[in-house]
Amino acid sequence: MEPFDYAKAVALIKAPFPSGTVQKRGDNGRAYIPNQVYTDRVEAATGSQWSREIKEVEINIPHGFVKVVARVTIGEHYRDGIxxxxxxxxxNGKRKSVSNKVDQAFAEAVREALDTWQIGWKDLAPFYKETKDWGSNPALRYLLESAPGCGSYDPGLQSRGMVAHNCIFSGCGKQLSRDEWDFLGLIPSLNREKMVYCFLHIPSHIKKKAPADVIAKYEDRINRHQS
Structure with missing residues (x-):
């Protein structure tokens, strides 16, 4: 059996997917790649020499969320995702069953860990070229130039007023604006380093903890910036 070639495996993982792989969500129109496509790619690229495991689970009933830390290992290297x-x-305001919530959080954590190997970046970058999106960052020019069907690169597309945090809501991944990041900091007892949400996807039971006048102010400010 040949020794595992980590560099070759990562190159295969980062390679563009076939045309038509990227899908659009029915609720918000955001582009995404199905989880199964990611796992199939990693399985093939590594020759099954990879693994995924749950490192930590937190079921927070009072705040209404499940958090999972997953570890993905490829060869001798590993990355963690949340x-x-x-x-x-x-x-009636009662919590529903959490039996499948751990699975959902685990799948998202695995996807986040795999994302650090840039899987799917070349395919998704062309769909996130607006000034508010991660694909507009000039440092990622190589993704836009090599991605299929991406067209020409526009040097005017820069991330203005953004922070280096992306929404953790499943299927979103939007880069937060400075206003959205500041708003998270105003919500009592919220750890915004872990509970990172764009304004649209902040769970209602969390958002309402902020003062009503502050919510109204930020809604107006964010709407003006997005118009």
């Missing part, structure tokens, strides 16, 4: 899943409530 995934969250919101615990939903019924019409």
């Amino acid at each position: 995934g969250f899943s919101e615990i939903e409530t019924d019409q």
Whole structure:
């Protein structure tokens, strides 16, 4: 059996996917690549010499979320990812079953860990070239130039007023604006280093902890910036 070639495996992992791999979500139109596609790619690229495991699970009933830390190991190298899943409530305000929430959070954590190897970046970058998106960052020019069907690179697309944090809501991944990041800092007892949400995807039970006048102010400010 040949020795495992980590560099070759990573190059295969980062390679563009076939045309049509990227999908659009029905709820918000955001581009994404299905989890199964990612795992199939890593399986093939590594010759099954990879693993994923749960390192930490937190089920926070009072705050309504499940957090999972997952570790993905490729060869002798590993990366950790964090995934969250919101615990939903019924019409009476009672928490619904959390039996499948750990699985959802685990899948998101694995995807986040794999993302550090730039899997799917070349394919997704062309769909995130607006000034508010990560694909507009000039440092990622190589992704746009080599991605299929990406068109020409526009040097005017720069990330203005953004922070180096992305929304953890499943299927979003939007880079937060400075306003959104500042708003998270105003929510009592919220660890914004872990509970990173864009304004649209902040769970309602968390958002309402901020003062009503502050919420209204930020809604107006963010709407003006997005118009």
